[in-house]
Amino acid sequence: MKRIKLVVAYDGTNYCGWQIQPNDVTVEKVLNDKLTKLLGEEIKIIGASRTDSGVHALGNVAVFDTNSTIPGDRFSYALNTLLPEDIRVQESYEVDQGFHPRHCDTKKTYEYKILNRQFPLPSKRFDTYFFPYSLDIAKMQDAAKYLVGEHDFKSFCSARTQTETTIRTIYSVDVSRSEDVVSIKVTGNGFLYNMVRIIAGTLIQAGTGHYEPLKVNAVLESNDRTLAGPTAPPEGLTLVEIQYL
Amino acid sequence: MKRIKLVVAYDGTNYCGWQIQPNDVTVEKVLNDKLTKLLGEEIKIIGASRTDSGVHALGNVAVFDTNSTIPGDRFSYALNTLLPEDIRVQESYEVDQGFHPRHCDTKKTYEYKILNRQFPLPSKRFDTYFFPYSLDIAKMQDAAKYLVGEHDFKSFCSARTQTETTIRTIYSVDVSRSEDVVSIKVTGNGFLYNMVRIIAGTLIQAGTGHYEPLKVNAVLESNDRTLAGPTAPPEGLTLVEIQYL
Numbered sequence: 001m002k003r004i005k006l007v008v009a010y011d012g013t014n015y016c017g018w019q020i021q022p023n024d025v026t027v028e029k030v031l032n033d034k035l036t037k038l039l040g041e042e043i044k045i046i047g048a049s050r051t052d053s054g055v056h057a058l059g060n061v062a063v064f065d066t067n068s069t070i071p072g073d074r075f076s077y078a079l080n081t082l083l084p085e086d087i088r089v090q091e092s093y094e095v096d097q098g099f100h101p102r103h104c105d106t107k108k109t110y111e112y113k114i115l116n117r118q119f120p121l122p123s124k125r126f127d128t129y130f131f132p133y134s135l136d137i138a139k140m141q142d143a144a145k146y147l148v149g150e151h152d153f154k155s156f157c158s159a160r161t162q163t164e165t166t167i168r169t170i171y172s173v174d175v176s177r178s179e180d181v182v183s184i185k186v187t188g189n190g191f192l193y194n195m196v197r198i199i200a201g202t203l204i205q206a207g208t209g210h211y212e213p214l215k216v217n218a219v220l221e222s223n224d225r226t227l228a229g230p231t232a233p234p235e236g237l238t239l240v241e242i243q244y245l
Numbered sequence: 246m247k248r249i250k251l252v253v254a255y256d257g258t259n260y261c262g263w264q265i266q267p268n269d270v271t272v273e274k275v276l277n278d279k280l281t282k283l284l285g286e287e288i289k290i291i292g293a294s295r296t297d298s299g300v301h302a303l304g305n306v307a308v309f310d311t312n313s314t315i316p317g318d319r320f321s322y323a324l325n326t327l328l329p330e331d332i333r334v335q336e337s338y339e340v341d342q343g344f345h346p347r348h349c350d351t352k353k354t355y356e357y358k359i360l361n362r363q364f365p366l367p368s369k370r371f372d373t374y375f376f377p378y379s380l381d382i383a384k385m386q387d388a389a390k391y392l393v394g395e396h397d398f399k400s401f402c403s404a405r406t407q408t409e410t411t412i413r414t415i416y417s418v419d420v421s422r423s424e425d426v427v428s429i430k431v432t433g434n435g436f437l438y439n440m441v442r443i444i445a446g447t448l449i450q451a452g453t454g455h456y457e458p459l460k461v462n463a464v465l466e467s468n469d470r471t472l473a474g475p476t477a478p479p480e481g482l483t484l485v486e487i488q489y490l
Binding site: 009010011056058076080085086087088089090118119120121122123125126127238 | 254255256301303321325330331332333334335363364365366367368370371372483
């Protein structure tokens with residue numbers, strides 16, 4: 001028996017998120033089905049990050065155990081021949097039997113992309129949030145710096161969050177513009193339910209001038225979700241990378 | 246009666262190209278149907294560039310005549326509310342009744358994008374051609390420079406081309422890499438059938454080392470289509486811009 005780690009990219013547009021749910025097509029379900037078909041043994045993967053419905057990934061992580069004799073690095077090729085084209089394994093290799101993708105210290109990086117122009121662009125409709133109003137990037141950058149560090153992010157998580165603590169550390173929040181795409185890149189040691197999308201929604205409020213940048217600090221200190229901005233829609237969000245420390 | 250010019254972006258993945266054909270869904274057909282619905286008069290647009298099945302555009306151009314009192318710049322907003330999300334008007338305005346989008350001197354710019362990495366990326370599957378083998382950008386740039394200028398491009402067009410002359414002027418061919426995307430940007434006064442895709446297929450041969458860069462010059466002088474590289478697939482190609490001179 002060996003444990004295989006997969007790094008998985010997907011376009012989440014047509015999935016009800018990562019995690020298996022009865023009657024819904026999820027990324028986890030598709031991976032389980034294809035691995036089970038490939039290996040002839042029932043496979044149940046364990047994922048690192050349960051991305052929401054409509055959210056994308058460049059590098060989500062999963063592991064599974066198998067008796068297969070296929071070398072670790074060949075699973076990516078074999079699995080990609082079976083997967084639909086909106087899911088592609090980027091890397092596969094054997095890891096220690098004790099490696100668990102959720103019970104480890106990690107740095108996770110998410111990117112939220114905003115298509116900021118007069119009209120939508122068909123080529124960017126699946127992985128950006130279209131927002132036609134003017135955004136002041138300097139103000140968004142100002143607002144973002146209050147989020148960096150160890151904080152209680154209770155104001156920045158959905159009421160549906162179930163967790164022992166809402167304290168997390170954010171290492172960086174980088175806001176930049178490249179032509180008509182505004183990118184918010186957030187790296188942290190962990191994220192609460194909807195946290196990156198609420199950060200994006202709040203920074204957009206700072207960018208339009210609706211919030212003064214300093215208000216983000218007040219929102220953080222209030223521990224009150226209703227003071228933060230709205231949850232930005234899922235299509236703009238991509239889980240870029242999970243680094244195991 | 247006034248003439249309105251539209252600048253149109255589309256993801257060509259789900260269309261049998263621009264031009265109306267019986268029994269096929271084309272971009273021209275969708276625009277005609279939606280304009281006819283919007284204006285209550287039968288509209289037949291005239292397009293600038295008949296892009297092929299599966300080819301995309303950021304700025305194709307079309308005109309139509311109407312008795313409508315809608316101001317020229319409002320057609321983009323009105324039409325976008327009716328169009329499917331893979332077609333979006335980027336600009337609309339009134340032009341001279343005599344303006345014809347094909348009977349004018351133009352500079353057209355196409356971009357061919359190659360996703361050059363080990364595994365496909367779901368987020369780039371619709372507008373890049375996935376090519377996993379190593380590409381030498383310097384060799385592609387070397388090869389590209391032979392194409393610049395006024396030449397007979399008979400070797401670089403499909404045998405299906407129907408045209409009085411195969412002489413065209415290419416102003417620039419820029420080959421560059423940004424992370425894992427190799428871009429070939431070609432600007433010229435006009436393009437023959439499949440010309441940009443055959444240029445892309447030929448430059449890929451130069452990039453892999455299959456052709457020496459100098460061979461591109463020999464191919465050009467041969468006037469023989471069979472000596473050029475294969476026609477690269479449509480998904481990598483985007484009509485970026487049509488400039489009216």
